[in-house]
Amino acid sequence: MEPDLTLKKQVVVIGAGFGGLSFIKALDDSSSQITLIDTHNYHTFSPLLYQVASAGLTAESIAHPARAAIRKSGATFLLDTVIDIEPDHNRVLLGSGERINYDTLVVAAGSVTADFGVKGAKEHTLGMKTIDEALLIRSKVMRALEDASRYGHHAVPIVIVGGGPTGVELAGALAELSKVLHKDFPELGPSALKVTLVEAGDRLLPMFPDSLSAVAKRDLIRRGVEVLTQGQVAEVTAKDVSLKGGRLLESNLTVWTAGVKGNSLGDILARHLGVSARRDGRIEVDGHCRPTGTSYPNIFVVGDLAARNEKGTILPMVAPVAMQMGRHVAALLKDPDHPELKYRDKGSMATIGRSDAVVWVGKIRISGLIAWLAWLGLHLAYLLGGRNRLQVVIDWGWNYLTYDRTARQILR
Amino acid sequence: MEPDLTLKKQVVVIGAGFGGLSFIKALDDSSSQITLIDTHNYHTFSPLLYQVASAGLTAESIAHPARAAIRKSGATFLLDTVIDIEPDHNRVLLGSGERINYDTLVVAAGSVTADFGVKGAKEHTLGMKTIDEALLIRSKVMRALEDASRYGHHAVPIVIVGGGPTGVELAGALAELSKVLHKDFPELGPSALKVTLVEAGDRLLPMFPDSLSAVAKRDLIRRGVEVLTQGQVAEVTAKDVSLKGGRLLESNLTVWTAGVKGNSLGDILARHLGVSARRDGRIEVDGHCRPTGTSYPNIFVVGDLAARNEKGTILPMVAPVAMQMGRHVAALLKDPDHPELKYRDKGSMATIGRSDAVVWVGKIRISGLIAWLAWLGLHLAYLLGGRNRLQVVIDWGWNYLTYDRTARQILR
Secondary structure, eight states: OOGGGGGSEEEEEEOOSHHHHHHHHHHOOTTEEEEEEESSSEEEOGGGHHHHHTTSSOGGGGEEEHHHHHGGGTOEEEEOOEEEEEGGGTEEEETTSOEEEOSEEEEOOOEEEOOTTOBTHHHHOBOOSSHHHHHHHHHHHHHHHHHHHHTTOOOEEEEEEOOSHHHHHHHHHHHHHHHHGGGTOGGGOSOOEEEEEEOSSSSSSTTSOHHHHHHHHHHHHHTTOEEESSOOEEEEOSSEEEETTSOEEEOSEEEEOSOEEEOTHHHHHHHHHTSOOOTTSOEEEOTTSOBTTOOOTTEEEOGGGEEEEETTEEOOSSHHHHHHHHHHHHHHHHOTTOOOOOOOOOOEEEEEETTEEEEEETTEEEEEHHHHHHHHHHHHHHSSOHHHHHHHHHHHHHHHHHOOOOOOOOOO | OOGGGGGSEEEEEEOOSHHHHHHHHHHOOTTEEEEEEESSSEEEOGGGHHHHHTTSSOGGGGEEEHHHHTGGGTOEEEEOOEEEEEGGGTEEEETTSOEEEOSEEEEOOOEEEOOTTOBTHHHHEEOOSSHHHHHHHHHHHHHHHHHHHHTTOOOEEEEEEOOSHHHHHHHHHHHHHHHHGGGTOGGGOSOOEEEEEEOSSSSSSTTSOHHHHHHHHHHHHHTTOEEETTOOEEEEOSSEEEETTSOEEEOSEEEEOSOEEEOTHHHHHHHHHTSOOOTTSOEEEOTTSOBTTOOOTTEEEOGGGEEEEETTEEOOSSHHHHHHHHHHHHHHHHOTTOOOOOOOOOOEEEEEETTEEEEEETTEEEEEHHHHHHHHHHHHHHSSOHHHHHHHHHHHHHHHHHTOOOOOOOOO
């Protein structure tokens, strides 16, 4: 440590996700010394995890090194896990045993998969929140195809639970992978993966307008995905998924995208602050991303872990909210009179497959090729790192032109 | 299985390395049904493993899917491990319990790291023969840098045992990584990795002419590598490497590239054939790659596992020998009068770092930029898969122009 650091305001940021990095980038304040703590040495571009899981992109393409991301800010990076926050002592406790003091704390620890206690879900499903999980899904899919090719030549049944954007995008991508891999597994036919998408509600993409939900369903069915709405999962085993009502779905691999909840750090922080976290593990915050009903003005929560009620609606757990929250806290630290956060909804989009996506921005509702091109452009724009952007363009171009998926090596 | 397969000659190939794939590609015979068995679903381009270990390339770039590699041949692929060969029954036993019958068997199982029983080597060193090992080395290097940055700011000591091409290339690549990562770890200085290369003999690259060995040594030293020749390892612990004679080298990570031996399948096969494998685990073969002193004309051994004595010299364990052996066996199966294998030595090369390599082809001995360009071209030419070739060109170009290494995420 250089000696002058003690004169600087110590800002500790937990989490190198969209919220944490947006805060760091926006702060740009030479009187603060930022320390970023994350359990991984990279930022995960989670909107594209499903493409890693479906062999379209390598893990590295969507994982930007944390140190590269914060280089300009002069921030320090610590590869560690925060296991406790001590607001009365202005410090955090790390897995290594070390304690880090802060003047300002930004908790951007994100969310984890929520299985709502469904029997067998913890043991027999994979979430898709991390690079590790995405690589594991890819390896399990490829291994299941090898087994199917060898024993019996039947299609591999895969069940995806949850009809939100993640579930829809993974279902579409796996259905396409199935066709592409026909070259490798001709004996399995063009539908080597039998993908079933189960949604508890009565339509896919419940946050989208009805019309786009209907488009997503129609287009997934066209691609060979079985879509089950109003399908509530009763139990998951290693071999099948049983729905309430009695239907049994055979499943070699069950992916759980049906819910997320705040990282466990939310509960820990809430307890120390003397408030209770919401049932979904998130912490209620005010218009400046401070936990409501507490007296710790130097603690901010941003991103998925923060539940901000804006005009009666809780802001969703998506990247744009996290980024705007991160930037808001940075602006507030520079200007205490900065007005409250007003979330600017830039719309929602989900890709369904080759040349097909749904996009909803205010009154604009589009689907098909134009929506897909918009989806491509936006994801490229938000991807961190010029190298990763170049890489994803090359991979997408290659996959599009050759109907190939090159990242199908079993590495786990 | 289609019913007509029983009429075809069953050819079983063990191993999707250079030998096995060259055989399959060259056989191109519609009267044979080939089954390729490998423990991975990809071919590993082992000459570039050191670039995966040093964060220059992703694993996928040097791992070509096995099914794509054999697609044109109509061969069947089995993802499995061969645990026994039964020459008297013309069948192999797989890890899954299945037995596969063959009319012709090509054993191309390759080699594994040999630590010569040096104390602690098994527990405390990593080899560099597989993608898994290369990814593990990369993760350990990056994690060690994180620790060094956090605790004490000293350089990370890394010892590489073995001054052959693999050791020289890895040492040079890690020394360069060290400089490149200066941007991420400025507090560690430009020599964040303190690389020591230990060679038991009196010069590096013992298979090269003296003059090129001297160039390699000089250029590695210029890059900051400590080169210790006549350094025999007495013992390895988690913290250091002790040499005979008493010198103790601190080491956070010890990579063992000092020896290879035939895959254990060599011993198993030799026992069944009633011969003894050599001390290095390889099987002596005749000019047609048949095990010498046996009466099983339908069994061939090619690649690293085969020890062919040609005019008093055992052919080296390198990719060109494996490829020529594979092609030879294919030619022999098509023409029983095909003359014996005559190995055509196309020369040897090793890269030392940016714009620097040594190349030896007959009387030609070059080093520096021209040698490096030759090295680049040759490796690209031999890399399997158009996608991988494109990818490696892009990665090399990017790394060369930006002094960056983008594959530095800790994925293990």
